[in-house]
Amino acid sequence: MREAGSDGPEALAGLAGSWAVPVGGEALFTWDYDQRSERLISLYAKGKQRQWDAETRLDWSHETDPGDPLGMPDELIWIADSELWDRLPEKERSVVRTHTAGWMYSQFLHGEQGALVCAAQVVRMVPDMDAKFYASTQVMDEARHVEAYDRYLREKIGVRYPITDSLQGLLDTIVRDARWDFTYLGMQVLLEGLALASFSIQRDLMTDPLAKAFNAYVLEDESRHVAFGQIALRQYYQDLTEAERREREEFAVEACHVLSERFAGEELWRNLDYGAEECIQLTRKSAALRVFRYRLFSRIVPALKSINLFGPRMQEGLDQLRLLRFSTMDQDEISAADEARAREIEQEELLRRSKQIESTIAAANGDAT
Numbered sequence: 001m002r003e004a005g006s007d008g009p010e011a012l013a014g015l016a017g018s019w020a021v022p023v024g025g026e027a028l029f030t031w032d033y034d035q036r037s038e039r040l041i042s043l044y045a046k047g048k049q050r051q052w053d054a055e056t057r058l059d060w061s062h063e064t065d066p067g068d069p070l071g072m073p074d075e076l077i078w079i080a081d082s083e084l085w086d087r088l089p090e091k092e093r094s095v096v097r098t099h100t101a102g103w104m105y106s107q108f109l110h111g112e113q114g115a116l117v118c119a120a121q122v123v124r125m126v127p128d129m130d131a132k133f134y135a136s137t138q139v140m141d142e143a144r145h146v147e148a149y150d151r152y153l154r155e156k157i158g159v160r161y162p163i164t165d166s167l168q169g170l171l172d173t174i175v176r177d178a179r180w181d182f183t184y185l186g187m188q189v190l191l192e193g194l195a196l197a198s199f200s201i202q203r204d205l206m207t208d209p210l211a212k213a214f215n216a217y218v219l220e221d222e223s224r225h226v227a228f229g230q231i232a233l234r235q236y237y238q239d240l241t242e243a244e245r246r247e248r249e250e251f252a253v254e255a256c257h258v259l260s261e262r263f264a265g266e267e268l269w270r271n272l273d274y275g276a277e278e279c280i281q282l283t284r285k286s287a288a289l290r291v292f293r294y295r296l297f298s299r300i301v302p303a304l305k306s307i308n309l310f311g312p313r314m315q316e317g318l319d320q321l322r323l324l325r326f327s328t329m330d331q332d333e334i335s336a337a338d339e340a341r342a343r344e345i346e347q348e349e350l351l352r353r354s355k356q357i358e359s360t361i362a363a364a365n366g367d368a369t
């Protein structure tokens with residue numbers, strides 16, 4: 001397998017070091033310990049009860065295919081529907097599969113770190129104690145996700161990429177803004193929507209059992225995070241002034257534009273040597289990207305509607321991006337299905353692992369006799 005950096009070290013610069021973003025806003029204390037929102041407290045209870053440990057819940061002994069670490073079907077490879085792909089020898093196709101996995105999981109990892117930082121910021125800025133309680137469970141969730149994606153990249157994929165400019169730009173805007181609702185809107189609605197879409201594709205469409213199970217468990221946590229953002233924003237956005245609404249709607253439409261147009265693996269294709277521009281064009285037109293967009297906006301657009309950020313300007317902006325049709329989808333249904341799917345996959349995994357243990361024991365007994 002080609003090592004990260006062997007064919008484009010410049011594209012992979014930025015893998016070490018740190019990034020400092022000045023943060024604004026106030027740290028809020030409250031002396032009112034009695035105020036409780038039932039929905040937040042039940043979300044907090046769920047957050048506490050459903051913590052899981054990647055170390056023990058996942059079967060890290062499972063061996064992934066080094067040439068295809070996620071079990072990625074061809075129709076999900078961005079350049080697969082092309083003459084370029086037809087011409088590539090199998091060895092190079094393995095490079096594409098592994099680097100695509102490395103690029104994607106690196107962005108998941110960096111995004112999870114962004115979520116970790118933002119969740120901690122919410123604990124600091126949010127006025128009510130029950131919201132601080134809940135957000136602190138999210139801090140732990142995101143730390144577990146960072147831990148797990150980092151381990152997955154290191155042990156199962158072996159190729160890493162720096163954060164993309166578009167993801168870094170979004171994180172910069174969200175973290176820098178001093179207004180708490182921008183942190184919620186940017187992170188809990190928009191970037192969590194990105195996470196839900198990406199992880200659901202991993203869960204449903206990849207064939208490697210470890211990748212499927214891992215993402216199903218992460219996804220279950222992310223559904224709680226999205227619910228939290230919506231509970232807080234729904235109320236707050238009812239009473240915005242016209243100027244405040246305009247600013248938030250413009251931010252959300254611009255973020256939708258970036259999410260829709262700027263996640264085509266540009267850095268990946270510039271690092272690999274197959275003609276970057278052709279690969280980027282193929283990616284933009286690919287069925288795989290259409291699947292991603294569909295899943296992304298079927299989560300984000302109903303969420304924007306449910307938080308009352310859905311005035312004429314927002315609808316017009318979404319319409320121009322051809323995204324308005326997603327507004328009728330039922331997000332409660334989608335998130336209940338996420339929870340159910342995580343349970344199912346857990347049962348399937350337990351069965352698979354116990355069968356594996358049985359066959360190992362049977363083989364050992366066979367050897368002994």
Ligand SMILES: [Fe+2]
Nearest residue numbers: 112115142145
């Ligand atoms: Fe996360």
Ligand SMILES: [Fe+2]
Nearest residue numbers: 115192222225
């Ligand atoms: Fe999250």
